Amino acid sequence: MENVTILGSTGSIGRQALDVIGEHPDSFSVVGLGAGGSCPQLLLEQARSFDVATVAVHDEDAAAFLRRHLPDRRVLSGRAGLMDLAGSGQAHTVLCAMVGMEGLYSALEVARSGVRLALANKEALVAGGDLLLKACRRSGSELIPVDSEHSAIYQCLQGQSRSVRRLILTASGGPFRDHSAQALAQVTPKQALKHPNWSMGPKITVDSATLANKGLEVIEAHYLFSVPYESIEVSVHRQSIVHSLVEFIDGSLLSHLGPPDMRIPIAYALSAPDRLPLSVNYLELASVGRLTFEPVRWRDFPALQLAYVAGRTGGSMTAIYNAANEVAVAEFLADRIAFTSIARVIEHVMEQHDSVPVDTLETLTACDDWARSCALKEAGRLSNV
Ligand code: NDP
Ligand code: MG
Numbered sequence: 001m002e003n004v005t006i007l008g009s010t011g012s013i014g015r016q017a018l019d020v021i022g023e024h025p026d027s028f029s030v031v032g033l034g035a036g037g038s039c040p041q042l043l044l045e046q047a048r049s050f051d052v053a054t055v056a057v058h059d060e061d062a063a064a065f066l067r068r069h070l071p072d073r074r075v076l077s078g079r080a081g082l083m084d085l086a087g088s089g090q091a092h093t094v095l096c097a098m099v100g101m102e103g104l105y106s107a108l109e110v111a112r113s114g115v116r117l118a119l120a121n122k123e124a125l126v127a128g129g130d131l132l133l134k135a136c137r138r139s140g141s142e143l144i145p146v147d148s149e150h151s152a153i154y155q156c157l158q159g160q161s162r163s164v165r166r167l168i169l170t171a172s173g174g175p176f177r178d179h180s181a182q183a184l185a186q187v188t189p190k191q192a193l194k195h196p197n198w199s200m201g202p203k204i205t206v207d208s209a210t211l212a213n214k215g216l217e218v219i220e221a222h223y224l225f226s227v228p229y230e231s232i233e234v235s236v237h238r239q240s241i242v243h244s245l246v247e248f249i250d251g252s253l254l255s256h257l258g259p260p261d262m263r264i265p266i267a268y269a270l271s272a273p274d275r276l277p278l279s280v281n282y283l284e285l286a287s288v289g290r291l292t293f294e295p296v297r298w299r300d301f302p303a304l305q306l307a308y309v310a311g312r313t314g315g316s317m318t319a320i321y322n323a324a325n326e327v328a329v330a331e332f333l334a335d336r337i338a339f340t341s342i343a344r345v346i347e348h349v350m351e352q353h354d355s356v357p358v359d360t361l362e363t364l365t366a367c368d369d370w371a372r373s374c375a376l377k378e379a380g381r382l383s384n385v
Helices: 012-023 040-049 060-069 078-086 103-113 122-139 148-157 202-210 212-225 263-271 302-313 317-333 341-351 361-382
Strands: 002-007 028-035 054-057 074-077 093-096 116-119 143-145 164-171 232-236 242-248 253-257
Touching: 002 012, 002 078, 002 263, 012 028, 012 093, 012 263, 028 040, 028 078, 040 054, 040 060, 054 060, 054 078, 060 074, 060 078, 074 078, 078 103, 093 103, 093 263, 103 116, 103 122, 103 361, 116 122, 116 263, 122 143, 122 212, 122 317, 122 361, 143 148, 143 212, 143 263, 148 164, 148 212, 148 242, 148 253, 148 263, 164 212, 202 212, 202 317, 202 341, 212 232, 212 302, 212 317, 212 341, 302 317, 302 341, 317 341, 317 361, 341 361
Parallel strands: 002 028, 002 093, 028 054, 054 074, 093 116, 116 143, 164 232
Antiparallel strands: 164 242, 242 253
16 A cells, blocks of 8 residues: 655646546555645545545645644644645655645655655756755655656656667647747637646646746756756647657657546556556547647747756756746736736846856745746736736
8 A cells, every 4th residue: 555645636636646546545545635725625525535644735724724624634734834744754655746836845845755756846846956856866765757748758768768869858739839929929818728638727738838838848857867958859749649759879769658648647656667557548549540740839939948048057047937937927827918928028037147056945945036026027017907
């Protein structure tokens, strides 16, 4: 029986993780759940139906609600409560599925505690990759990616990481892959929240539309697999069936294919190297028909290029990229800036920053804070209200 804690249990990844675990009650026991607190009722139902001993929630009102309804369980609150749960060592695996750089604080606690870290929260790695990897190395914590592209590469690389020539990340291209540059300037949050292939939380759905998601994933791949940026490429693959590819020095390509269903990489991160049977729609190749690959429209989706610049610059610049993007996406979703202003905000903030090495969490937090206020100012300047 594997004990699992899920941070971000009320989100898209968290709910799907509980679906996977619900299909395998004899293999997993949920010992901890964590969330922000925007839907305490759902967290309460999850805690009851999985008989969870400890719940952590960021919001104090949500924590008070949970304490009232779960008098016999431990209810922790605030960032400190989530960090406590993350680092408690009660679980064999902690799935970090919170959204945003906020998740880094908990992810670091997991990494320090030495248990397996199943990481969906890509912003944690993009902002604090050096710190997180160092903590994993020190404690022996195993880091398994949940992001579908990275899970694919992780599986293709088993035992052969020395002979890699290139990583090729596939991208669906998002809902606006066929929009003209003029049409992109007019898109609304409602349109951006409709992804053609995946159903996900709002932040990553907008990131997929700007291709900032692919940018974050390029940086994520660099950290996870120690591959230089010039050897990480992106290919637009509309069907989201090939989840990424690894090219080896002898010209061989290995890839991971499957239906676009996040339960598959989530389940793998929980059970690797074993595989679990899942109630997915198994792929019928004849009904897929064609698999297509196209170049990225770099000029129309500048957020991807900016991620390469941030990654190559290194140090604090990837945290700056991430923070500026988080702020710009929130401003776009609040209808205060145009879709195309998201990349402008990121570019502006990166231009104002001189990268520094990230040796401590304090340095990182200071850079993150600075980038957020700089991004907010620039978003105000570009505001359309
Ligand atoms: P959602 O927005 O659906 O869920 C986010 C989760 O984080 C919720 O449980 C939310 O809690 C919680 N949360 C937010 N703020 C805090 C906080 N301050 N403290 C604790 N918990 C918090 O996001 P997704 O599930 O879509 O994505 C989660 C992560 O996984 C992201 O980093 C994303 O990039 C990555 N990912 C997602 C994929 C997907 O298919 N969805 C695919 C690959 C990666 P509450 O509900 O209480 O606010
Ligand atoms: Mg992905």
